[in-house]
Amino acid sequence: MKKFTKTMEFKPLCILIAIILVCGIISGGDFFKVTIVDGHFYGRLIDILRNGSRYAILAAGMTMALGTGGTDISVGSIMAISGAIACSIVDERILGGLHGNVALAVILALCAGALCGAWNGFMIAKLKVQPMVATMILLTAGRGIAQLIADGKIVTITSEGYYSISGGYLLGFPIPMFIATGVVILFLILTKGTAFGMQVEAIGVNQNSSRLAGIRVERNLWIIYILCGITAALAGIIESAGIKGADCNNCGLMIEMDGILAVAIGGTSLAGGRFSIISSVIGALIVQTISTTIYAFGVAPELTRVAKAIIVIIVCLIQSQAFMNKIKAVGIRRSGKEAQAA
Amino acid sequence: MKKQVRLKIENISLVIACVLFVLMFGAGAIHYDHFGSLSTFLNLFNDNAYLIVVATGITFVLLTGGIDISVSSVVAFTCVLSAYLLQLGWSAAVVICIVLVIGLLNGFLIGYCVQELKIQPFIITLASQFLLRGMCAVVSTVSIPIENNFYKAAALNKIAFKIGRTNAKLYLYVFLALAVVCVAFYVLNFTRFGRTVYAIGSNELSAGYMGLNVKWVKIGVYMISSFCAALGGVIFSFYTLAGYSLQNMGMELDAISSAVIGGTLLTGGVGNVLGSVVGVLIQGVIQTIVTYQNLNAWWTRVTIAALLCLFIVLQRIISIRADKRKGGH
Numbered sequence: 001m002k003k004f005t006k007t008m009e010f011k012p013l014c015i016l017i018a019i020i021l022v023c024g025i026i027s028g029g030d031f032f033k034v035t036i037v038d039g040h041f042y043g044r045l046i047d048i049l050r051n052g053s054r055y056a057i058l059a060a061g062m063t064m065a066l067g068t069g070g071t072d073i074s075v076g077s078i079m080a081i082s083g084a085i086a087c088s089i090v091d092e093r094i095l096g097g098l099h100g101n102v103a104l105a106v107i108l109a110l111c112a113g114a115l116c117g118a119w120n121g122f123m124i125a126k127l128k129v130q131p132m133v134a135t136m137i138l139l140t141a142g143r144g145i146a147q148l149i150a151d152g153k154i155v156t157i158t159s160e161g162y163y164s165i166s167g168g169y170l171l172g173f174p175i176p177m178f179i180a181t182g183v184v185i186l187f188l189i190l191t192k193g194t195a196f197g198m199q200v201e202a203i204g205v206n207q208n209s210s211r212l213a214g215i216r217v218e219r220n221l222w223i224i225y226i227l228c229g230i231t232a233a234l235a236g237i238i239e240s241a242g243i244k245g246a247d248c249n250n251c252g253l254m255i256e257m258d259g260i261l262a263v264a265i266g267g268t269s270l271a272g273g274r275f276s277i278i279s280s281v282i283g284a285l286i287v288q289t290i291s292t293t294i295y296a297f298g299v300a301p302e303l304t305r306v307a308k309a310i311i312v313i314i315v316c317l318i319q320s321q322a323f324m325n326k327i328k329a330v331g332i333r334r335s336g337k338e339a340q341a342a
Numbered sequence: 343m344k345k346q347v348r349l350k351i352e353n354i355s356l357v358i359a360c361v362l363f364v365l366m367f368g369a370g371a372i373h374y375d376h377f378g379s380l381s382t383f384l385n386l387f388n389d390n391a392y393l394i395v396v397a398t399g400i401t402f403v404l405l406t407g408g409i410d411i412s413v414s415s416v417v418a419f420t421c422v423l424s425a426y427l428l429q430l431g432w433s434a435a436v437v438i439c440i441v442l443v444i445g446l447l448n449g450f451l452i453g454y455c456v457q458e459l460k461i462q463p464f465i466i467t468l469a470s471q472f473l474l475r476g477m478c479a480v481v482s483t484v485s486i487p488i489e490n491n492f493y494k495a496a497a498l499n500k501i502a503f504k505i506g507r508t509n510a511k512l513y514l515y516v517f518l519a520l521a522v523v524c525v526a527f528y529v530l531n532f533t534r535f536g537r538t539v540y541a542i543g544s545n546e547l548s549a550g551y552m553g554l555n556v557k558w559v560k561i562g563v564y565m566i567s568s569f570c571a572a573l574g575g576v577i578f579s580f581y582t583l584a585g586y587s588l589q590n591m592g593m594e595l596d597a598i599s600s601a602v603i604g605g606t607l608l609t610g611g612v613g614n615v616l617g618s619v620v621g622v623l624i625q626g627v628i629q630t631i632v633t634y635q636n637l638n639a640w641w642t643r644v645t646i647a648a649l650l651c652l653f654i655v656l657q658r659i660i661s662i663r664a665d666k667r668k669g670g671h
Contacts, residue, residue: 123651127654127658129654132608133602133654136598136599136650137650137654139595140595140599141647141648147638148640148644253591254591254592257468260464260465264465270462270464270465303480306473309476312468312472316465320460321460322460326458326459
């Protein structure tokens with residue numbers, strides 16, 4: 001049994017706890033306050049769980065793409081597409097025969113996400129295009145496609161059933177949290193319970209040698225990018241349910257950066273070969289905590305990016321082995337000098 | 343014979359990009375009145391001068407196999423900061439020097455983190471992107487107009503051509519952009535630095551074993567990219583005569599896709615700056631056609647993406663064939 005302090009999850013968990021504690025101390029305990037109104041829990045921590053679930057879902061999919069040494073920068077656009085499809089169906093703009101059936105709308109939006117993922121998978125696995133370039137195509141085109149689906153308008157909807165995907169409660173906790181938990185558990189079963197996780201890591205370390213070792217690299221890449229597309233679509237549905245409509249220009253704008261950031265903070269190497277979905281979820285919560293805190297403390301929203309940048313830099317430095325070695329070297333030199341002086 | 347094999351991918355892509363540019367321009371000229379004129383052609387340069395400079399700079403980074411997604415923020419920050427300082431009454435020369443130095447400094451820090459601290463280029467330039475975009479908003483959240491006389495002169499002075507009955511004009515800042523391209527072309531093709539860039543892109547480890555100065559060249563390419571972005575920002579502030587914190591969101595992708603359309607491989611080692619310029623011009627033509635056709639702006643994005651797709655697939659086919667030929671010998 002590995003010691004817990006040696007696992008990948010340890011560092012990001014410490015960072016998360018540290019940030020929450022600091023926030024709690026600065027706010028004088030307000031941060032931890034969770035009240036019950038109408039049988040629902042309310043409070044900053046619940047907010048973080050609700051809003052962070054979107055990132056957590058995205059990060060879960062993204063982790064595996066990054067684990068193979070690839071990346072998927074098209075998730076924001078896929079979110080826009082799935083949001084546009086789901087809202088257009090609920091609003092009976094397209095496929096009026098479904099009469100705005102929420103469940104079917106969600107399923108079709110997820111299928112669209114899977115289709116986008118399959119396109120990425122085709123480019124990456126079949127044509128062997130670099131993942132970043134391959135997904136850049138959908139990143140550029142995706143928003144345009146979403147606009148075409150939504151006919152260039154912001155589709156606003158009135159459907160309590162659809163709203164509840166983001167705003168609803170189950171057992172007092174927000175529904176997105178349960179969706180995220182479900183996704184994470186499914187992914188954990190997939191990566192830890194089967195050989196799939198190990199194969200992903202093998203592909204990340206060396207694609208050629210994994211192929212020679214008998215791993216079906218192509219098939220696995222297909223699966224990973226399709227899963228990435230589905231998770232992005234799910235995040236898009238939650239987001240569009242949150243704003244009660246599909247805004248193709250802004251839905252998930254630049255969210256691929258936040259997703260990759262969450263995974264990187266979690267400690268998954270962007271070069272591939274080593275990943276942990278739990279770490280990424282913690283990373284997603286860190287990203288969300290930072291945003292929530294910044295709003296909670298009344299810091300000007302334009303400073304959000306500066307704060308995020310500073311935190312990214314600090315996290316990168318902490319995780320950089322070279323940087324740590326340098327600091328150690330300086331420390332040793334200094335203590336050596338002191339010894340000489342004495 | 344040897345030369346032919348070496349020049350495979352970059353040249354074929356470049357030729358195809360050029361042919362495509364001519365075809366699209368020709369199609370536009372046939373289809374629309376007033377399209378096929380010198381003035382339309384020169385306006386491509388007038389409107390995209392800043393992007394040409396940025397794409398030229400980013401090509402250096404892409405050639406080493408790295409990536410720089412902070413360029414759009416550097417452009418925005420340059421514009422906002424110069425607009426702000428000019429409003430305070432600083433002289434134009436000082437302001438331009440300051441923003442260029444900030445660009446260099448940003449590039450140095452990124453390069454240092456990538457090379458010495460082994461942080462992923464994507465992540466550290468992402469941090470830089472957030473930081474500079476945030477700093478824009480700290481300086482000002484509203485659009486600041488530029489009233490400075492030098493900037494106005496730079497924005498409005500142009501050379502007019504008169505061929506027959508058509509009038510065409512080329513703004514002076516376009517020459518600055520073209521000069522940057524020429525210098526970059528020279529540096530990449532005829533200097534030790536340029537060859538080292540290609541060597542690093544092909545194989546960083548063996549470049550190091552060959553005794554090339556990998557460390558400083560790698561830091562150097564990020565400095566060049568960031569400096570070019572700052573210079574692009576100066577040109578952009580000539581172009582718009584304003585500084586606004588949210589302008590140019592996502593422009594780094596335009597720059598990267600220009601380079602890709604022009605034949606630069608994102609794995610590094612293959613490509614050149616002329617291709618990037620052609621890539622920018624192709625995007626410019628698409629934009630012009632979309633405007634002429636009175637279509638919605640998102641069609642530009644869809645078309646560019648389709649083109650990007652075409653070129654990427656093409657590059658793959660060419661490189662697969664090249665690999666096979668190599669295997670045959």
